[in-house]
Amino acid sequence: MKPLKLERVSKQYGDKTAVNTISLEVEEGEIYGLLGANGAGKTTTMRMVLGLIYPDDGRILYDGKPYSRDQLSLMGYLPEERGMYPKVKISDQVIYLARLRGMSRQDADRNLKSWLERFDISDYYNMKIEELSKGNQQKIQFIAAVIHRPKIVIMDEAFSGLDPVNVELLKRTVKALRDEGTSILFSTHRMEHVEELCRNITILHRSNTVLQGNLKEIKKQYPRERVMIGAEQEISGLEQVPGVRSVTRRENGYELAIERPEAARELLQHAMSQAELQRFEVLEPTLNEIFIRAVGGEKHE
Numbered sequence: 622m623k624p625l626k627l628e629r630v631s632k633q634y635g636d637k638t639a640v641n642t643i644s645l646e647v648e649e650g651e652i653y654g655l656l657g658a659n660g661a662g663k664t665t666t667m668r669m670v671l672g673l674i675y676p677d678d679g680r681i682l683y684d685g686k687p688y689s690r691d692q693l694s695l696m697g698y699l700p701e702e703r704g705m706y707p708k709v710k711i712s713d714q715v716i717y718l719a720r721l722r723g724m725s726r727q728d729a730d731r732n733l734k735s736w737l738e739r740f741d742i743s744d745y746y747n748m749k750i751e752e753l754s755k756g757n758q759q760k761i762q763f764i765a766a767v768i769h770r771p772k773i774v775i776m777d778e779a780f781s782g783l784d785p786v787n788v789e790l791l792k793r794t795v796k797a798l799r800d801e802g803t804s805i806l807f808s809t810h811r812m813e814h815v816e817e818l819c820r821n822i823t824i825l826h827r828s829n830t831v832l833q834g835n836l837k838e839i840k841k842q843y844p845r846e847r848v849m850i851g852a853e854q855e856i857s858g859l860e861q862v863p864g865v866r867s868v869t870r871r872e873n874g875y876e877l878a879i880e881r882p883e884a885a886r887e888l889l890q891h892a893m894s895q896a897e898l899q900r901f902e903v904l905e906p907t908l909n910e911i912f913i914r915a916v917g918g919e920k921h922e
């Protein structure tokens with residue numbers, strides 16, 4: 622049984638279709654990427670999954686069952702806009718939120734202490750949100766989202782505002798939740814995070830699903846049109862090799878865009894005739910490139 626399943630789910634706001642017949646399934650122990658430019662329909666989709674708004678069409682199933690209040694304790698939500706009370710003691714509000722989702726005070730308190738210890742911030746127990754840096758507020762918000770051990774966690778821009786050390790810390794934690802069997806619906810504009818974390822993805826564009834599936838499989842379907850050449854010597858005339866679209870000088874060589882994968886062979890011969898190569902690699906496209914193609918090359922923030 623899939624913990625989370627969306628079947629042809631749609632949502633209208635007046636005349637505007639915010640989400641148009643989205644279907645997806647999140648397995649147990651999976652991080653699923655929900656991507657799209659601003660206004661594509663991600664937040665609307667996540668709000669429907671959380672039961673904060675209702676679909677106009679289609680259905681959402683949790684372990685095969687439709688939404689009911691019982692699901693509240695099964696789900697955790699890390700919203701993009703942080704929503705904790707600045708002046709209330711951290712332990713009071715996190716325990717309160719956990720109790721709303723069905724935990725006893727004792728269990729909530731024990732879990733909170735163990736999470737604070739895990740993040741090495743035990744002294745925050747008695748502090749207020751307003752006393753913390755943005756990044757540390759984010760950690761508390763994260764704890765509040767998962768303290769009740771939800772089966773399904775919805776994360777909207779989970780790592781925004783964090784420094785690189787804390788991004789790594791939270792990434793490790795998200796992976797650990799996954800390994801414990803949690804199903805995570807993960808939304809972000811940071812493609813490198815998706816590449817590292819997500820197995821399956823859906824890309825939304827103007828309310829519609831434009832690309833969906835296993836990330837590795839999707840990458841295989843796109844031609845390899847990027848070449849890295851590692852060489853200490855200069856290589857002249859790379860631009861003139863047939864099929865080369867662009868050449869960029871890099872620290873230890875060159876990065877090239879080619880029009881078709883076959884151009885790589887000629888490029889290799891050309892480069893080898895001039896320099897001793899330390900590296901010659903034909904790379905699969907990055908998710909960023911795939912994303913830009915899928916949404917029609919339009920600029921996204």
Ligand SMILES: Nc1ncnc2c1ncn2[C@@H]1O[C@H](COP(=O)(O)OP(=O)(O)OP(=O)(O)O)[C@@H](O)[C@H]1O
Nearest residue numbers: 634637638639657658659660661662663664665666
């Ligand atoms: N409450 C609302 N009333 C009217 N229109 C809305 C409402 N919420 C969202 N929309 C519209 O629905 C569309 C999808 O919005 P949504 O917030 O789901 O996009 P998003 O992918 O989350 O964008 P972002 O990356 O900017 O957060 C947008 O055109 C938006 O203007």
